[in-house]
Amino acid sequence: MNRRFFLQTAATVLGTQWLSTAKPSWTHPLFMAMVDPALEAAIPLSDRAAAKGLLYGAASTARKMQQDAAFASAVARECNLFVPENDLKWKALRPSPEQFDFTRGDWLAAFAQAHGMQFRGHTCVWHEALPEWFDQVVTHQNAEQVLTEHIRTVVGHYAGQMHSWDVVNEAIDPVGQGADGLRDTPWKRLLGADYIDIAFHTAAAADPNALLVLNEYDLDYDIPRDAAKREAILRLLRALVARGVPVHALGMQAHLRAAETDFDPVVLRDFLRQVADLGLKIMVTELDVVDQDLPRALHPRDLAVAHTYQSYLDAVLQEPAVIAVLTWGLSDRYTWLTNFRPRSDGAAPRPLPLDSLLHRKPAWSAIASAFDQAPSRLISN
Template structure:
């Protein structure tokens, strides 16, 4: 039985979807529109896939994925701790299945990610010699990027290399290899994967200071004569406080550098934020307390409206700059899959995607669809 937690009477006339039509469509269980078809002339529409979805264990999820999305990014299986677990061992098993899944369903794959300070295998965290780390660095990028050259559309070559003030994150790579490690990562990826697009990916780079840091990275890569094809803005925002002006400026600033712009991990949290700023650092945690999980049994009408309006505003902005944006990827197929159920407080119930836990389209989904009308 499908549970609908929304009362369409609360939706104001400023929203652009038709409540009565939506309600009737859900009740009649008619086929819903397709995101990938709706925006086929504007940008790719992607989602993050977990292992169960890649292995097609959930029939309902698989039907929705193939109907709605034409791009996909793996949540975890291409991260170093899984694909390169020991010094001399690479495990391509799950990543190869993802590539096959994409080929079979005409879904373009974005590799995520070659160099990231988090989710490293234990042996890397124990390396103390810069020479040994440089050897790992080169072998890791060259082996994996070459294995998937021509099989994936793109790679997030370097992920989350910046602090909030725009300076380089004090990761193991910066500390042992120096500031040139980012340019070198792109140089190695370019050589190993000449038929693959190469991206820099980060969160909060729509914010002025961090954006300036990302611009500096892109300029340094280009000045070195190395290829960088795009920049990914992750898009982990609060539904009630989306920084639209900063997002628009980031689109303009990055595209002016001659690179593609993508929104790579889009989700809109509806839960109280324990901090006074957006934060997507997976190592950050906050203690649980009363009132921090306000909607364990379903999202109230008022919050459904806020979520729908947030997605509507974003997609109107994306459409305004459709000539500069190549992909929009949602970070999760449905609410139950979202990492935000456990970040930054474990065990909460969040509702940040376009589909609820039964894979039913939410008002936010129809708000996005309606931006094309």
């Protein structure tokens, strides 16, 4: 690729200010990803993360891993942490009120163990992905029993195997949801705000060694919606810690938007520091980059996505409390954005480190560069 054309294209997508600030060279990792065939032989993301005391992982499903050996091999190569995308959600685990089906989760746990990866759970409590029988069976009278039985059974089943659990997922909605900032979910309607405390206490009793996480989205940008979310999550975390609820970490989903301009690393780092000051760890749990509003052309689109990864991780990884980064998927071959954030031009989205042919992209190189430049943690988590 002609260097001048490449820089002009990058300037069109990202703006000349970024190019002058970043002081690009033809050997910059983002550029090398497009021209250097040796990238395929470079050190995997798992090893780069581990060198700094971090974990890198990705999400997928048992079916995809079982049916696609090449993809499973890429996951084993790139990751030292794995999370089931759907296989540990209520709908997957609970075919009936009396039955638990651990078939897919157990297969993934065995895969992770066989390949030296740590395993994490997603999710104990969420307002979506509930089984069809839920509304007919769960009432105000039995809701606490149903919730605690589920968590005791599922978390207990994997006790000793889990690095961490997303115990409560997406509990915050500060706009129009009342003074407490909590989302109006089936669990809140049935049990009140106490459902969060109940869930964490039950999970801690079922597996005292797992890191217990409160997972949330829209915490990343310097816009009113995200600012309100950050304030609400801080209020909730402070209250949980003050009550002695065993919450150990904040999970930041980080579904980023490459066309978004309202990203302020200073604001984000200040938020992370406030979380860390509560004595909590931080995990980036569902990272990907939406390319919905970017040009169709692959090179400028890939570069913009890569720049989003790099700028976000460069800010986040400065906080020592951040212990892990997980992308929500590894390859563009399998991404939820195909159905949930489709492009108007019909082009396949390209939000992840590997392309649909499992080749490393500029996004991979951006993540690798962010790990390489991150401060070392003293202890790998």
